[in-house]
Amino acid sequence: MTTEPHSDAPKRKVKNFALLSNRAGAAFLTPAGLLVSIFVIAPFFWVIFVSFTNRTLLGRTALNPEFVGLANYFALFDPANFFQRGQFGFSLILTTQFVLASALLGQALLGLLLAWLIQTVPPWIKRITETFVIAAWILPEVVIGFAWFAFLDRDQGTLNALLGAVGLPPGDFLLQQPFWVIVVFNTWRGAAFSMMLFSSAFSSIPPSYFQAADVAGASSWQKFKDIGLPLIRGHIVTDLILITMWTFNTFTPFLLTNGGPSYRTELVSIYNYRVAFNDFQFGKGAAVGVIMMLINLAFALVYLSIGRKKKR
Amino acid sequence: MASVEFRSVTKSFGSFNAVSDVSFSIGDGEFVCLLGPSGCGKTTSLRMIAGLETPTLGQVLIGGQDVTHYHPKDRQISMVFQDYALYPHMNLADNIAYPLKVRGKSVSERHGRAREVADVLKIGHLLDRLPSQISGGQQQRTSLARALVYPSQVYLFDEPLSNLDAKLRLEARGFLNHLQRDMGMTAVYVTHDQAEAMALATRIAVMDQGRIVQYASPIEIYRLPATTFVANFVGNPPMNLVEVEASHGNGSLQLRADGLSIAPLPMTDVIGKALATSSKLTLGVRPEHLHIAQGSAPNTITAALFANENMGPESLVTVDRADAGRVTARIFTDDHLQLGETVTLAFSPEHVHLFNSKGDRIPAAGE
Amino acid sequence: MKLTLSAFVGRIAFSALAALIGAAFALPLLWFLFAPFNARAELGLALPDPWTLSNFVTVFGNNFAVQALWNSLIQSVGGVILVGAAATLAAYALSRSSLPGKGAVTYILLLFSSVVSGSAAMVPIFLIVSAAGLIDTHLAVILTFAGGLLPTAMFILRDFIDSIPKSYEESAMVAGASPVQAFFDVALPVIRPGIVVVVVWSFVNIWGSFLIPFILLRSDDQMPASVAIYSFYSEAGTPIVTLLAAYSLIYSLPVIVLYLFVSWKFGFRFFGGIKA
């Protein structure tokens, strides 16, 4: 084999070799950096700024908003009507109940139950059950909204038809029990995530742990309580934080109830939409946004600190 | 082909020095093995030759030219990676010919050359397979082919055989040996396997904690290990090391240790210098230089039998000196020994190695 | 044999419970299996008699419906291209360069992306988009989604790239490739499965989204299908059920196909695990 003469052409010097030089790295980061700065980071600061103004969608204050200090916050937290329907306090409490009932109880428990069940049942039952649970989760939210709209229809809906078939009285649930409708709806919509997270957690437990328990004569409940549960504790915490954040921010129930009837399903996200885009009070809407983001921030910090601890 | 030289090269990661002030040179056509335990800085050194790490201090020269700050692509080198780094989306022909592609060669030249090299390495019939469709040994040869397909100044190998099973490894080692003698390539070869280094190298650089402890031919490394570290790393099983207490008088050196009986050795100036700092020395004897003796003759080590492992042509007899460690002998007879029985292992004085209290070799008279 | 009997009963009970839950999840969706193929479909559950595709013909004859699907496609594809390209470049830089402050950037992005949700930031997003004069344009939706999905897309991809040995690019460079050649010839093809996952995930997110286009778009000829469906069933007194059923099914189809594709191709059960 021959060696080519070493060319003496001047070569660009590398100060400190890396697969991607700092210059190229910065260039590679620029497009994403710009997009994220403008559409994620800027809104965060802008919303704080707008919340101190009386900006509106139309009219004089649309162009020349005035600085109003904490007036928007005082309006939100006005003790005179804080707890009244259609006011911020009512919405915040409603959202808290919604998160507790549909995420922490509904999705997490149902997800856990499903994850445990599908481990032991015959594959075909597992596949069918999984298919529907996951379908509820991946289908576009508008389609789901419409499906439930049809499902709950007072006169023809599948639910009332079923109730009639077993001899129960029909109901107009969207009018009578709107809160419980969106709780069940959100549980149904989101259980798939918890199920998938927990079932991947369960399947990462070495089967020998369970076999050892089988040999010792443990019941299914004992195996779940003494082996499964303790070993996926980390996943449970992750799951609870994530589904809490998503449920807190979800806008999907709007597609089913529009926030009504008479504000009875007006979650903070829907309240925020109404104040800003129906009442056109951007300043007040921004103040709602700030409070939502502060709550998100608290959860995110907890989540990230747990993630960091795990890495160490 | 070209020479390679390190001039006072240091590589730090944060405050940790992976390579500390290393200088050595590799002549044109030499096959040098970097040998040492895991984490001693072999790969880092090799990657500095390749340009994949930039030294913190010092210079790297290839063919007499300072390439310290050259991009890897400008160094005209070849490298075989431990994990082979075969591109999973290209078939073997494209994998092997990739270096020619980036050199702007025509498709026909690329494929012709890839076939030539592949035929030499006996993978010519696999050229349209994907890397995932061939065996580990064939993958190893493919990565070798990719390194050989273009002319290089230096060939770099990072533990290229460590992912092969024992039998394939021996076969590949033999092939590499043949190739090197055939091509006369300049090569730097990283391994933690002393047998591999002994078999392949024209010179071995033994590394420990970021430094080169000894840089010499395999035979010299074996015969005259520079430190207890080298002595303990090279040879299978490695050299027995026995801590001894030394005293001298009348021009002779007396060594004492439990179970050791040794005739006085001639005293030299170097030994005197070593004893000036400490009277503790280390005596080394290779297992193959020990044999079983009867009674308590001079130049013996006596202790209770710990294990007797039959290896076929030879057996490894290990005796246990309690707190003072174990001593192993390679014995070519098959004596029937009882566990716990007292065994006497004899050696001749010319096979004794001495190290000072810091572990450095004390040269024998005439060395 | 008492033990095995109780174990047997237990297994039956487990299976029955799983099947029951599965059925409960299926119920609200059952209607969708039949109504699109029923020319006289109403909100009630009924077997089509006869099965027909006439509803689909109606949908494709409706200009507004077709335009809305087309708009969804423009916005999703536009967003996906931006997210895919920008996330690939950024994730590659985060993984392979030794840029100082990489870790901090990662942390801050992760934090902001979970704090700034669409429903919390709808006011400033609207204001920023209108300040840029982009209200009621496809670009508004595309850019907003690109920004919002990018942080998560970057993390998925960075983790993916981190798991790929650096020796691929290193071997290419030692063999004479420039960084650009190593990126395009070797790194990009190897990263491709990760990019596919991110692209599919972004597509499903944008395609299915409602709130952002609902806020940022006004005119009928910009509306994506999601907003169109919502206005079909919420505004008109009695929705045209036949059209809506078929339309919803067509609109859901890409999501279903992509889900099946990803789980077949990657067995990636956790696809979409991190929803925006």
Ligand SMILES: Nc1ncnc2c1ncn2[C@@H]1O[C@H](COP(=O)(O)OP(=O)(O)O)[C@@H](O)[C@H]1O
């Ligand atoms: N990129 C790096 N960052 C930090 N430490 C490193 C890096 N590369 C290597 N090291 C450290 O340097 C030492 C030498 O590594 P290496 O050269 O790979 O050893 P060897 O190949 O001899 O096993 C090890 O302790 C290793 O942990």
Ligand SMILES: [Mg+2]
């Ligand atoms: Mg190494």
